[in-house]
Amino acid sequence: xxxxxxxxxxxxxxxxxxxxxxxxxxxxxxxxxxxxxxTVGGLGLRLSQFVFSLVSLCVMVSTPDFNSVTAFNHLxxxxxLQNVWSxxxxxxxxxxxxxxxxxxxxxxxxxxxxxxxxxxxxxFATASASAGITVLVANDLNKCAGNHCASxxxxxxxxxxxxxxxxxxxLLNFWSLASQ
Amino acid sequence: xxxxxxxxxxxxxxxxxxxxxxxxxxxxxxxxxxxxxxTVGGLGLRLSQFVFSLVSLCVMVSTPDFNSVTAFNHLxxxxxLQNVWSxxxxxxxxxxxxxxxxxxxxxxxxxxxxxxxxxxxxxFATASASAGITVLVANDLNKCAGNHCASxxxxxxxxxxxxxxxxxxxLLNFWSLASQ
Numbered sequence: 001x002x003x004x005x006x007x008x009x010x011x012x013x014x015x016x017x018x019x020x021x022x023x024x025x026x027x028x029x030x031x032x033x034x035x036x037x038x039t040v041g042g043l044g045l046r047l048s049q050f051v052f053s054l055v056s057l058c059v060m061v062s063t064p065d066f067n068s069v070t071a072f073n074h075l076x077x078x079x080x081l082q083n084v085w086s087x088x089x090x091x092x093x094x095x096x097x098x099x100x101x102x103x104x105x106x107x108x109x110x111x112x113x114x115x116x117x118x119x120x121x122x123x124f125a126t127a128s129a130s131a132g133i134t135v136l137v138a139n140d141l142n143k144c145a146g147n148h149c150a151s152x153x154x155x156x157x158x159x160x161x162x163x164x165x166x167x168x169x170x171l172l173n174f175w176s177l178a179s180q
Numbered sequence: 181x182x183x184x185x186x187x188x189x190x191x192x193x194x195x196x197x198x199x200x201x202x203x204x205x206x207x208x209x210x211x212x213x214x215x216x217x218x219t220v221g222g223l224g225l226r227l228s229q230f231v232f233s234l235v236s237l238c239v240m241v242s243t244p245d246f247n248s249v250t251a252f253n254h255l256x257x258x259x260x261l262q263n264v265w266s267x268x269x270x271x272x273x274x275x276x277x278x279x280x281x282x283x284x285x286x287x288x289x290x291x292x293x294x295x296x297x298x299x300x301x302x303x304f305a306t307a308s309a310s311a312g313i314t315v316l317v318a319n320d321l322n323k324c325a326g327n328h329c330a331s332x333x334x335x336x337x338x339x340x341x342x343x344x345x346x347x348x349x350x351l352l353n354f355w356s357l358a359s360q
Contacts, residue, residue: 068320069320070315070316070319070320071312071315124301124304124305125308126308128304128305128306128308128309128312129308129309129311129312129313130312132250132251132308132309132313133309133312135250135309136250136251136313136316139250140249140250174355174358175354175358176358178354178355178356178358179358
């Protein structure tokens with residue numbers, strides 16, 4: 001008889017995705033440099049910005065006479081803004097890391113770059129103004145007796161630290177915007 | 181007879197390069213955005229930086245007691261640096277425009293971006309510090325009688341203007357560095 005016989009072609013099982021069996025996170029794409037949104041480095045930068053700006057805010061607000069100096073008032077506003085922005089982006093980073101989602105999107109990167117640019121510039125400007133006044137009071141006029149120089153210096157230093165960890169976020173976002 | 185005859189294929193003359201006959205400058209490459217080194221816009225930015233920083237320097241140095249305030253001393257140093265840097269790059273831009281040479285080279289762009297970043301950050305920091313002190317003296321303490329508030333304000337404003345025309349240079353260089 002010449003009846004047709006079903007031909008069986010053995011099909012190889014597709015190779016398992018690397019690391020899928022032992023719960024390793026999927027490999028990042030080449031361009032996801034540490035420090036960018038959605039990476040552990042990016043989350044670290046955001047949390048550092050948040051902590052430094054919070055300490056700066058608390059120290060400045062705790063001094064009784066910060067209200068009489070315009071620059072110190074502006075510092076409080078700027079570090080508050082930096083604080084809220086960094087907290088928001090830290091939450092977004094945690095979400096992206098938990099659901100393993102990439103935040104590399106042109107619109108998101110642009111919003112992040114603009115926001116980082118504005119907040120870091122404001123923080124830097126007010127920190128510089130506060131530093132100028134603190135040095136004037138402490139060194140040029142030697143009037144630390146009636147003023148809270150230590151508090152002003154600490155708040156200014158913390159604001160500078162907040163700017164220093166905010167700058168890499170801005171530069172990385174701007175870089176990734178340009179290279180897209 | 182069946183002798184071979186040379187076939188003559190008329191060849192069109194190659195078209196003349198556009199503008200080669202009437203001495204028009206060669207067209208810029210697509211990526212040479214105005215404002216980048218070696219362009220007329222870039223030269224304009226450099227000359228603006230030079231003029232604003234020079235005016236800021238002259239006004240600040242002309243006040244007799246600027247020496248007693250640390251922030252004003254730093255402003256003088258920062259705008260001097262900005263001044264020299266901008267003049268150097270303006271000369272380089274004029275040279276590049278005269279000999280019609282492109283300054284789009286990875287090393288040159290990197291040096292320009294780093295230099296612009298440093299000078300503009302210093303100018304901005306010292307301008308902010310001077311602004312903080314000027315506002316403190318003029319508004320918070322109302323002590324303009326014995327001080328040269330107008331001069332301090334002018335010098336600070338000029339330093340800010342110098343920073344404002346320095347920032348596009350930095351951002352354009354950084355952008356072109358990232359997109360190379």
